[in-house]
Amino acid sequence: MWTQHWPLSELRDVDRAARKIIVENGGKHPASLTSLLYLPREKGGRGLRSVEREYKINKIKSLLKLYQNWDQTVEAVREFEEHAMASGHQSLVKEAAKCSEELNITLQLDTLSPVCVTTEGKVVTAARAGNLLKQSQEKQFLEIAKDKKWQGKLFRIRWEDETLSITSCFAWLKGWATCPTYTIVGMYELYEQLLRYLRSSTQRRRRKPPPTAKSYAGYVGR
Numbered sequence: 230m231w232t233q234h235w236p237l238s239e240l241r242d243v244d245r246a247a248r249k250i251i252v253e254n255g256g257k258h259p260a261s262l263t264s265l266l267y268l269p270r271e272k273g274g275r276g277l278r279s280v281e282r283e284y285k286i287n288k289i290k291s292l293l294k295l296y297q298n299w300d301q302t303v304e305a306v307r308e309f310e311e312h313a314m315a316s317g318h319q320s321l322v323k324e325a326a327k328c329s330e331e332l333n334i335t336l337q338l339d340t341l342s343p344v345c346v347t348t349e350g351k352v353v354t355a356a357r358a359g360n361l362l363k364q365s366q367e368k369q370f371l372e373i374a375k376d377k378k379w380q381g382k383l384f385r386i387r388w389e390d391e392t393l394s395i396t397s398c399f400a401w402l403k404g405w406a407t408c409p410t411y412t413i414v415g416m417y418e419l420y421e422q423l424l425r426y427l428r429s430s431t432q433r434r435r436r437k438p439p440p441t442a443k444s445y446a447g448y449v450g451r
Contacts, residue, residue, distance in 0.1 A: 234319065240281040247277070256410045261417065262380050264373040271403040272367070273384055275413070285328035286362045292325035292336070293355040296343040332365040383420055 248266065251257045257266065257275075267282070268274025295307050314320035322338070329336050335346040345353045345361055353361045375385045387398050402413065 234324075235284060237281060237284075240284055243280045247280075251277075254410075255414060258414065258418065258421075261421075262374055262377060262384075264370045265384070267370050268367060268374070269403075271399055272371070273387070273399045273402065274370070282366055285331070286359075286366070288321065288325045288328050289334075289336070289362060290359065292321055292338070293343050293345075293358055295321070296338050297341055297355050299341065332362060332369070334361065334365060380421060 248257070248263065251266070252259050265273065266275045266277040267279050268276075270276045295303060295310070298304075310321045314322045326336055329345070333348045337344050337346060343355050345355075345358050347353070347361070347365075371388070374381050375388070401416075402408065
C-alpha cells in the first residue's frame, strides 16, 4: 500500500541481491554495466525493474491520486498528510516531492488538478504522469551508461548515431522474447570485444618501431 513506508536501504539490498543472483547464474558478466539491466530491451537493456525506483514512482503516483480525488474521506487523508509535513513528521507529500526531484520533475499540487513540470518547462497532467516518470527514469539510466568511458562508448555510438535506428540495432533483443540468457550474454560479450582495451593500446604505443633495412644490415655485420 502507498501508506507503507520502507527504508530505502532495504530496497537497495533487494536490488543488489537480485543482481547477484543474475551474475551467479550467468545472466550478466560481473564487469558489465549495471545500468543496462534496467534499460528497456529495445534500447539494448534487459528490461529489469528496480524495486527502489518502482517504490519511488508509486509514491509520486499515489500523491497525485490523493490530490485529484473528490471524495471527502480522501480529503481528510490529504489534510492529515499536509499537517504531518507542516509538523515536521514523516509525510507522503514530503517523500514524493523528494522522489520527484531525483527525476528532475517538479510537482505542483493544486487541489483536484495536480501537474508535473519538467526542467524544460513541459507541463504534464496527472493522468499522463506515469509515462513521464518512466521516461525520466530511462533517461537517467541512459546518462549513467553514457558516462562510462569504456563500455559506455560502444552503446553511446549506437544511441547517438543518426544513421542508425535504435529499434533495428536491438530488434533481436526486443522481438525474441524467449531468447536464452546465455545467448544474450554471448552477444553482449561480442559487442564488448569490439572495444579497444586500454592496456593493449598502451603497450602498442610503447612498443619499439620495427628495424629498418639499414639497421638490420648493420646488426648482421657485427
